[in-house]
Amino acid sequence: MTQVFDRTVQSPQTDVNLDEYNTEERRHIRKISVQGSQSFGENGPLKSVVYLRGDEREAARKFVEANMEQLKEFDLSGRNRLQEYLNREIYDWVLHFLGARALEKFETVVRESRPDGTTWIIEREQYERHNRRYTVSEGKVAKLSEVTPRKVFDSFGSVVTESDIETHDQVKTKDPMALLEYYRVSPDYNVEATTITRKAESGHSEESALRVLEDTTDSDDDITGVSGSESNIETEISTKRSNSERTEQGNTQREPDHRYFAVMIDTIGTIRVRIKQSKDHNIGYALRPQFRFSRKQVDRSIVERFTDYCGENGISYRIEERQDRDSIICVISGIKNTRKLLTKFRPDMIQQSEQVEIMLDEILPAMESREHNTKEGFLKVMESVDRLRETLRSTSNTRYNKAYFESEWNLDSPEDT
Numbered sequence: 095m096t097q098v099f100d101r102t103v104q105s106p107q108t109d110v111n112l113d114e115y116n117t118e119e120r121r122h123i124r125k126i127s128v129q130g131s132q133s134f135g136e137n138g139p140l141k142s143v144v145y146l147r148g149d150e151r152e153a154a155r156k157f158v159e160a161n162m163e164q165l166k167e168f169d170l171s172g173r174n175r176l177q178e179y180l181n182r183e184i185y186d187w188v189l190h191f192l193g194a195r196a197l198e199k200f201e202t203v204v205r206e207s208r209p210d211g212t213t214w215i216i217e218r219e220q221y222e223r224h225n226r227r228y229t230v231s232e233g234k235v236a237k238l239s240e241v242t243p244r245k246v247f248d249s250f251g252s253v254v255t256e257s258d259i260e261t262h263d264q265v266k267t268k269d270p271m272a273l274l275e276y277y278r279v280s281p282d283y284n285v286e287a288t289t290i291t292r293k294a295e296s297g298h299s300e301e302s303a304l305r306v307l308e309d310t311t312d313s314d315d316d317i318t319g320v321s322g323s324e325s326n327i328e329t330e331i332s333t334k335r336s337n338s339e340r341t342e343q344g345n346t347q348r349e350p351d352h353r354y355f356a357v358m359i360d361t362i363g364t365i366r367v368r369i370k371q372s373k374d375h376n377i378g379y380a381l382r383p384q385f386r387f388s389r390k391q392v393d394r395s396i397v398e399r400f401t402d403y404c405g406e407n408g409i410s411y412r413i414e415e416r417q418d419r420d421s422i423i424c425v426i427s428g429i430k431n432t433r434k435l436l437t438k439f440r441p442d443m444i445q446q447s448e449q450v451e452i453m454l455d456e457i458l459p460a461m462e463s464r465e466h467n468t469k470e471g472f473l474k475v476m477e478s479v480d481r482l483r484e485t486l487r488s489t490s491n492t493r494y495n496k497a498y499f500e501s502e503w504n505l506d507s508p509e510d511t
Contacts, residue, residue, distance in 0.1 A: 095119070105417055106145035106156040122147050126157050128179040140164050152417050154187030170194050183222075200279045203234075203272060211240040215276045234272035238265055244374045247277060255290060255303040277304055281410050284430050307430065351403055356442035358400070363387040364486070365436070365449045367457060367479045368427075369494040379499075381466050381475065383432040383457060386425045388416075397422050409434050433458050452482045469503050 098110055099119040115123055127142040141160040145153035158165060168174050170189065177185055190197045198205040204221040206214040217234035221227055230237050238246060241264045250258050254277065259270035267273065277283045285304040364386050372380035389397055397413070401424060404411045409431050414423040426435050436450050443450050456478040465471030476496040483495075499505075 099123075102144060102146055104420065106143050106149060106153040108141050108143055108156065108160050110144050112144065124150075124153070126153055126180065126184055128176070149417065150183050151187050154184050155191050157184075158188055158191040165192060200276070202279060203276045205243070205276060205280075213238040213241075213243060215243070215272045217272055217275075230266045231268050234269045234275070236265055236267040236270070236273040236276075238273075240264070242374060243273070243276060244282075246273070247283060248374075250306075252306050253288070253290065253303050254285070254306070256301045271302065274302060274304060281412050281427060281431075284428060351399065352438075353442070355400055355403060356439050358387065358396075359385070359435075359439050360443050360445050362389075363446070365446060365453055365482065366486075367482065369479075376467065377469050377472060379472065379494075381461065381472075381479075382427055383429060383453060383461065384425060384427040385432055385435055386423060388421045388423045391420050391422055394422055397424050400424060404435070407434065407438065429458055429461050448485050449482055452478055452485070457482070469499075469505060473499055473505065 096114065096116055096119060098107065098114045099116075101107055102110075102115075102123065112120060112123065112125065123144060124147050125142055125144050128140045141157075143153050143157045143160065145156070165176075165188075168176050170176075170192065176188070180188065186195075186197065189195045194209070196207045198207075200218065202218050204214075204216050204218055206216065208214075214228060215236040215238070216227060220233045220235065226232055227235075228237075229235060236259070246259075246262060246265060247254065249262070254274065256270040256274060259265055259273050260267065265273065277285055278287055283304075284307045286307060288303050288305045289300045290303045291300050366384050366386075368382040368384055370380055370382075371378060374380070401411055401413070404426070409426060410428070411431070412425050412427075414425060415421075416423060426432060433454065436454055440447075440450050440454065457475060460466060460471065460475045460478070466475045473496055476499060480495050
């Protein structure tokens, strides 16, 4: 293996030539190259990027980083010269990292958000075909105008049906299953698939629906804002497994795996609460309980065993890839999933017993009763969040603490009022 190939396996490369790779290596190499780009603008030609086949997303990120000044000269609002030189997948990710749109890809659907407030939910297969992608009159496509999927979801009741979506005045679609499927697979919505029966003149008819399992207002609407930078590389989000997909064998706890995962969670896992600004919450901020751990790519089989274990026990998860650090991250988030996971392993915790106690006995009960949806209740939860942070072995960004919100809202803590 050549040194340049080894570097390319780690991350896409600029300023390298294909002839630096040997014949076998070139079979696995792809290149982003825009011929004649020296005539595109005043900032010089666009740098090429060489990458490993399958690493298109990171290659597009590298291409944007290396050519940011030149790319600013392109008008991306319509058909442009850049489209003539890049394949559609690369072009989509270039727009994503430039901030012209934000992509969230699931196994069965894709969510694309744009700065003008438009959100597209498109069946994954149709999205990858590229042709007539943004046509609501064909296929499983939904267009949301000036409203987020979260806002649409919150306008429904405890059951979300095809008819609910089809008749929503801010959703345009011929087939409501696209948006219904998005809610089903996204880890931000705690729902389960079901069907409902309606009476009709010709008899009874069934339609697909989702039953809301718990309060999901704590969820992050992670790509409400379109941004050209990201803190991590999220390549694929796992789909939730319905009860019918779990076998009797899967529901039976495997003791050797349980003991191994207990040690892993206790020693390398992180229990935390994410805090972020959110236009979808009345107080302007959202809380998201979370557990996560990271392993090197060579340990992928261990992560896969753990995610299988989660699926068998009804715990939703997502996987994030960090090519720059050669790591894979497993994330369990949300009230329901965090409680399920920590409750299962609570008796086995030694190093993190205090963190588990704070999360299970203080933070989650307060969020389950929706105390965090008022400013006063939010401050009460933040007391526990601050104590949770104090127990962590590593430091983290603590800009958002109780004192910050007391100052932000000009409030004293509940016990002082």
